[in-house]
Amino acid sequence: MSSVRGQDAGRKKRIAEVVGAQIEPITRFRTSDLKELSSDLESGAELVVTTRQRVDLDIETAVCTGRLPHGISARPDVATIEAELQQRLATAESAATARIQQWATEEPGRYRRLLPTGTFFSDLPNETIGTEWACATCSQRGRLACAGCAGSGAQTCPDCQGRRHGACRQCRGLGRLACGVCEGRGQVQATAGAPGAPEALVPCTACRQGWLDCAACEGRGEQDCPRCTASGRIVCPDCQGQQELDCPDCAASGWHHQWGRLRERLEVEDLLEVHHPDPAVAAAITARHADVTTLDEVCTLEQVRYTTAPLAVQAVQRLRLPVRQVRLQVAGQPMQFTALGPSLEIIDYQQVAAVLLGHDLDTLEKNVDGSGRHLGEALQRFLQSPLNLDIAARKPLADIDRQYPGMVDEAYRTRALQSAQRAVERLWLQRVRRPRLYGLAGIGAVSALLVAFGSPHFGVASASVLATGLGIAAWVGADWQARRALALSLQRPGSDRLLRPLRQSAVVRRWQLVSLAAAVVVALAGAAAMTRLPHVRQQVEQRQADTALQQQLAVWLGSDDxxxxxxxxxxxxxxxxxxxxxxxxxxxxxxxxxxxxxxxxxxxxxxxxxxxxxxxxxxxxxxxxxxxxxxxxxxxxxxxxxxxxxxxxxxxxxxxxxxxxxxxxxxxxxxxxxxxxxxxxxxxxxxxxxxxxxxxxxxxxxxxxxxxxxxxxxxxxxxxxxxxxxxxxxxxxxxxxxxxxxxxxx
Known part of the structure; x- marks a missing residue:
């Protein structure tokens, strides 16, 4: 006799259970809602993975400035380095083929073995070798004479061209300036003379014939050059007066060196072929397992065959992937499901979720556009899906895409949001329609009673305003109660966020305006109807007479007669x-x-x-x-x-x-x-x-x-x-x- 635990452990996992576990966090459907229409059909897909590896051996050299670094074996010249490296490369290539063949026979049954890098020269000399030589440009000095100053450290002043003097900036090289008293004429008007006599001119005493010596250059017309301080030479801008520059060829080191060594690289290429009677299954496996590095985790390795070549090896690996297929009835529709591997990885379960979500959305839209008798139930079923609830609650799209990647597209989100909002609006209208009708009846009754029993204190206008105000206050309370009851009926966390758009809803505002207009009409009609009663008519006439009398009294007292x-x-x-x-x-x-x-x-x-x-x-x-x-x-x-x-x-x-x-x-x-x-x-x-x-x-x-x-x-x-x-x-x-x-x- 076997125990219950043993029976559960030995029971084969059903595809319906896997599908249910994947759709339950997204939709309102559960595993129990999935009905198996056929038993599991087991098969296998044959996968052929061809792994091609190629070893690339070549010589790596470099020419640098400076002395040969420490740790590099010195050779007399470049030719010696090249000859030694060529000999090493030939030895490594001749030994590589044998080593590849030996590697292929060590673990022939392991999936996707890669050649170990860095081992082909492990027992061969592959030290870095090099040589150095003195710089021919600077003769090992590391510095060259400055070409700008010819090694003197100074250049001719470009401002004065070595003359040490330049034209005076004050007098522009003339050595004199025009007199400001006589304006350069040399004569001024006499200060004394008889009235009416012609003007007399006398020589200007401030200058000589209209000119004054330039004080800046003391009449010489030249000044000391300020750039070279009258020396005619300036510090060389190229070498800053050092007379020499660093040698550009050897970077001021005076030496060059070259080093070389062998380099090893491994190139790997994988090719995948899938064979299955159902082309759709083969295409799905190819798409889902484009990365072949982990295929051995879900497949059974059946055969590995190696083919070697000089500096290359090819491994053909045959694997078998378990495939199980079953037909399930989902939301009244038969669908074919395919599971891969021992963990039953469902192919394209997003499509299943989309079908289920679309089914609820279609049902909601039919109820919104139809009679609406079962609209509340349809909305509750629609919101049982966490994804639909997030969409209806206007959760940011980035958060939805992050939480449900690839589940729905933009068109579905738009439809779901609009349908949920229309459903909430219609449910709200259903809940407030009866209170609105009662309110209209109450407004008419209150208006009529005010006129019937409150006349002449209440006329048609005042009674209508008061009754309408009381009705609006009652409607506000009924509206709040309807929103609260609607939020409770949805029975979903965050359902209050679904009702917030009602404040800006055009449907709700239009209904409120129509209700207000109807309230005014009903109040006026009720009040006007009461004015036909004999005692009300008498009171109205009496009030009109009193009003006319008050006007006549005011006219009599204010008359200008x-x-x-x-x-x-x-x-x-x-x-x-x-x-x-x-x-x-x-x-x-x-x-x-x-x-x-x-x-x-x-x-x-x-x-x-x-x-x-x-x-x-x-x-x-x-x-x-x-x-x-x-x-x-x-x-x-x-x-x-x-x-x-x-x-x-x-x-x-x-x-x-x-x-x-x-x-x-x-x-x-x-x-x-x-x-x-x-x-x-x-x-x-x-x-x-x-x-x-x-x-x-x-x-x-x-x-x-x-x-x-x-x-x-x-x-x-x-x-x-x-x-x-x-x-x-x-x-x-x-x-x-x-x-x-x-x-x-x-």
């Missing part, structure tokens, strides 16, 4: 409704009070109601001026016979900030023209003057009142022309009754 009676007032109904809805804007109370005091547009005057509306408005600085004027008008209506009330009103009007407004002047004039106050103050002159001042500022009602008094002569002299002018202005401004008064004057 000097006459308050002619300003544009909101309708009495609108003001009454606004007063009934607390809190009441103080401006509404003020405008309604003026409306009740002046009665524009057919409104029935109610001075007491106006006075009640004015209570407490003096606290607002922006309305204080208009409130004082309104109280004065109420006093004219209610207390026109009370002198004290009229005097207090006049005092309050006079204390208003200067300059007074036209309405303040007109109101003060009306107070001063009341019979009770006029009787107390002694006449109408003060009131007429104030009325005249108000009319001159362009106050239409003041012009009407002044024109009426001028036409009737009430309180002042009658002036029909002035009356027509003032009444005409009042009529042009639309003062009620102005046209009738003007017609009465005509």
């Amino acid at each position: 000097k006459d308050h009676r002619l300003r544009h007032y909101p309708t009495a109904e609108v003001l009454v409704q606004a007063l009934a809805r607390p809190p009441v804007d103080p401006r509404i109370r003020l405008v309604r009070a003026w409306q009740l005091l002046l009665g524009p547009d057919g409104v029935t005057p109610d001075p007491r109601g106006a006075e009640r509306l004015l209570d407490g408005l003096e606290q607002d600085p922006a309305l204080a001026h208009a409130v004082v004027l309104a109280r004065a008008r109420a006093t004219l209506w209610l207390r026109s016979r009370s002198v004290s009330a009229l005097q207090a009103t006049a005092t309050a009007l006079e204390e208003l900030p200067q300059p007074p407004s036209p309405e303040a002047l007109y109101t003060l004039a009306l107070v001063q023209l009341t019979p009770a106050l006029a009787a107390r103050t002694g006449g109408l002159s003060a009131g007429i003057a104030t009325l005249q001042q108000a009319a001159d500022t362009g106050h239409a009602s003041a012009c009407f009142e002044l024109g009426r008094r001028l036409g009737a002569g009430a309180g002042l002299r009658r002036d029909l022309a002035a009356a027509r002018r003032y009444l005409g202005y009042a009529e042009s401004k639309g003062v009620p009754g102005a046209a009738k008064e003007l017609a009465a004057l005509r």
Whole structure:
């Protein structure tokens, strides 16, 4: 009975196991995924390696400068050296053939034996011999007389040509310079003379006839040569004054020598022939084992036959390489595998890996372009390959080529990267599509509820903006959750790097923009739909009316019309409704009070109601001026016979900030023209003057009142022309009754 361990040790290794061990680190496939379609077919390839060796024996000589080096045997002359070396070479060549034959018989069964170098002269004299001789050029001195200076060490100065002097650089060899006083003319203008007399010339006292002696050369026109210091000779630049130069032939040694010896070289050439019934297998073996030096490690040496020749030997070695072939089913495809040698070296297993990787890539591309129902599973299978994971994670190409040499080409890397990115984008879209739809529904609902229950505080625009903002915030959270869930579902280290391109993905950005546009449309649609509800419509209309009222109030307060009676007032109904809805804007109370005091547009005057509306408005600085004027008008209506009330009103009007407004002047004039106050103050002159001042500022009602008094002569002299002018202005401004008064004057 044999043990289990003994059975495992004796079991023959299967090709499927070897293929699986090679593809597992690269692809997602395992040995169990490979199905054998046939049993192993064993055969052998016959390899013939022809090793040719040639011994090259020749003489090596060299001629050098200097004395013969120590250790070289001296000979009398060159001829003796050549004769001795030729004799040695002939002896070595005659003995080489016998030695090669003897070597071939020593170990005839060893693979690719090489001739031992350096042994052909081991028992023959092969010492280096040489001879030396004196240099004929320098006569053994090692130095030669300098040709540049003829051995004198000096040369004629090239600047002065040996004359020791040269032309003066200051005067250029003339020995004199032009006078700077008279500019070389020899005469100058006289300094004294009668006014208007012609100019007189006198000899120049600074020179002689316009010239001065050159101070540099003292009038000689020459200077000492600075290069040779007036010696006419310079140091020879060739020998630097040494008078001699090193001999170039013997390198200043004075000697030459020549040495010689025999040289041995071995030339080796290998030829490989492979014989197998399958030409593809033979070609694969030839390609994989171009270097024949290690064939004996995987092959069995069967025969070695030597053939010798003079100075050459040829060894024909026959080897047998075990070959096993089997058909395996790989990714649903039958493939033929060939293993070489006892270690089962698989031929071109990169092709197998490429087929498996391409199968997963094709499956991934079909799911990306198809329905996408099984896209997650296809991507997980694709990323189970470490190589595909590195490509999808954008690992540097240099690192991929270094780790997986020759596995895939550039086209595969491009396809794999694009497909992985598209798969991640589509998976992301699948995970965020449902939250996006829920988000759109929520945005529409929130927008509608805000309008339905938050009106009039929330209109269509504000509700849409708020709902869209809440929806975007929810989408951001859903997006983060989708990315996190997608990274966890991939179950691969470094899977977060696969999701980084989503930030710059055009597909993701386009989807986000479309979602944002849809959110805005849904929010607006939901809010607009709620505006059709009766109570919402009523609230919207009320808000629109309030907005219009606020605009009218702002126009009334900011109007440049000097006459308050002619300003544009909101309708009495609108003001009454606004007063009934607390809190009441103080401006509404003020405008309604003026409306009740002046009665524009057919409104029935109610001075007491106006006075009640004015209570407490003096606290607002922006309305204080208009409130004082309104109280004065109420006093004219209610207390026109009370002198004290009229005097207090006049005092309050006079204390208003200067300059007074036209309405303040007109109101003060009306107070001063009341019979009770006029009787107390002694006449109408003060009131007429104030009325005249108000009319001159362009106050239409003041012009009407002044024109009426001028036409009737009430309180002042009658002036029909002035009356027509003032009444005409009042009529042009639309003062009620102005046209009738003007017609009465005509």
